[in-house]
Amino acid sequence: MSRRVVVTGMGIYSPLGTNISDLRDNLFNGVSAIKPQTYEYRDSEFSITTPAAAIEDKDDILKTLGRDVQRGDLYAQFAVAAADQAIKDSGLDFTKGANSDANSALGKRTATIIGSGIGGQHTSDVTQYNMLVKKRRPHPLSILRIIPNAAASHVSIRYGLTGPSFAIASACASAAHSIGMCAELIRTGMADVGIAGAGEKVLSYGALEAWKAMHILADEQCRPFAKDRNGLVIGEGAGILVLEDYDHARARGASIHGELIGFGMNADGNDMINPSLEGGVGAMEMALRDVTIKDASKLYINAHGTGTLLNDPTETKAIKTVFDYEAERLIVSSTKSMHGHLLGAAGAIEAIASILALQNNIVPPTINLHHPDPDCDLNYAAHDAVERPLDVALSNSFAFGGQNAVLAFGKV
Amino acid sequence: MADMEKAILEIVKSHAVGLVGDVTRDTLIADLGIDSFSVVEIIYEIEEKLNVEVPFNANENPFGDMNKVGDLLDALDGLIKTK
Structure with missing residues (x-):
């Protein structure tokens, strides 16, 4: 069995835009989201300033995600924010309801494959700092925030998606692997729809010191292919695609963005x-x-x-x-x-x-x-x-x- | 205990997203609208507040056969006395 897989929804939560329209405009206008940022633990000597691509005004969207999601690490919150957009864009309705057999059936045929390079690095950093320096106990939900499958779990729980679900961790290829593998699940008939992508939030003091130790961060700007390039600049955010079997998408008259x-x-x-x-x-x-x-x-x-x-x-x-x-x-x-x-x-x-x-x-x-x-x-x-x-x-x-x-x- | 009871009721209330109105001793635990995350958070916050360790397993309902919020307060009172 090999089916065609198309993209019927896109969602983004990124330094270059927290909706697809802004992202498109900024990409095509050559806008840079990179500037010096400082990350520190409050009231401590631990502080690092480095070029970064950070999402500004995060709260505008994140505060609307609801209590369950807001208890997660920011990497998972980013992913849910992007998934909400992508699912809305797709026109699919996963609304939960006891009397909604059709939605429940769709949920069973929907895969949720959302990766992350590291997962809840931010929570991990803060937990270690509080434990070792401030002598405070870890928060009891720390593990549920740190695990790298949390983003996929939050999305599957939020929409009642009961098809295959897991996270892929392959560092900088995590999202591409997640999208590619999710498409394979649809091609081979294990799912009809897939919510696929990744979230990442490593802009925190501990993580950046570790990246700095690798001597691979740029000192000012990211200059790909230039003679004076001297490293990468870390960003944060999430992107989610809704993937769908082509015939399934056609049958419901979905608007198709492209084909994988x-x-x-x-x-x-x-x-x-x-x-x-x-x-x-x-x-x-x-x-x-x-x-x-x-x-x-x-x-x-x-x-x-x-x-x-x-x-x-x-x-x-x-x-x-x-x-x-x-x-x-x-x-x-x-x-x-x-x-x-x-x-x-x-x-x-x-x-x-x-x-x-x-x-x-x-x-x-x-x-x-x-x-x-x-x-x-x-x-x-x-x-x-x-x-x-x-x-x-x-x-x-x-x-x-x-x-x-x-x-x-x-x-x- | 009155101040402590008030503080615990505040903690419970902050997690009782399904409840309309105030949390009192007579509020049914079933009416609080709390999920598995909230149970763990409530216990943690109470432990921090009272400086006690509440013995429970996150896979079981730590409220056991408790019926009302008052039962929880009495159990915590017992924990403090045995400390």
Whole structure:
């Protein structure tokens, strides 16, 4: 059994917009959400200031999520905020009710696959600090906040979704793996609908000190593919897609944003930090195995493009290996230059950016690319969005630990 | 005990999202509208307030066969006296 899988809902809670319309405008206008931010424990000497892409005015939406969700870690709250939008956008009605057999049946056929790179890092940090420094007992709900499947659980409980549900943790590829695996559940008939994506919230003192120790954070801006790039900038947020069997979506007259036409995943099997050329090549080729690229100029690649020294030239070389002489005709960009690296949730916001590019025939730019690197020699849509007809969009996610996931989207 | 009782009633009330009106000794526990999360939170907050450890298992109903909020207050009073 192999069914077509389409996207019928999108939701975002990110530094570059907490609704799809704002995200689209900011992506296409090259707006940056990155600026210096300070994270500290109140009344303590523990403080760190670093460039970050933070969501400002979080409370506006989060305070409306209700008591059950607000007791969760922020990473789960972000995911629920995005899921609410995506489900509303899809037009599906999961309203719980004893006399609603139809909704209950739909809930049983709906998978909830929501990942996270780390899960409740923020709660974990604060709990350790309070316990070890302030000598206070951990809050009894700490575990339920920290576990990385909490976001998937909150969404399944909120909507009464009783199909397959779990979290995928593959660092920066968590969201892409979640979306890809959820689509496979639909393709193989284990579900008709899927709520898929990821949430991440590691902008807290303890986590940032740990990231800083890795010497991989940029000192000012994220500059993917630029000669003066010097690291990634951490962001936060969540992105959720509603995936659906094509016939199911057609039968109910759903509005379709795009089709997930391919999914590739593999492991470098090589190194915890350094990405391999073969891994990226293999994952992209697997995502494209059922896809015919008729005109390379109509292909957009939303790159992993972290702005780290090693990722960008390796990814460039991987794209050139996969597409050979056609590589110079396709167009690439790294939207991380604007929304930062959402880590586990990166693949979700970038899948949405890829779909928005297809829907509008506009490629979001790579900003901060003022000094090209000779080892990064593709068309990266530097500075400004590029209008051009598009057929296919690839979204690359390559994780620390060498786990790769690539999503391919097409128009319906 | 009067002050303590008032404080505990405040804790219970802050979690009784299903209840209309005040929480008193005669309020039925079943009417509080509390879920498994709230039970754990109520016990934690009471433990912090009274500086006692309430023996219970989160997989069981810690209110046992208690019927009214007054039963809970009496049980806590017993815990404090045996401390």
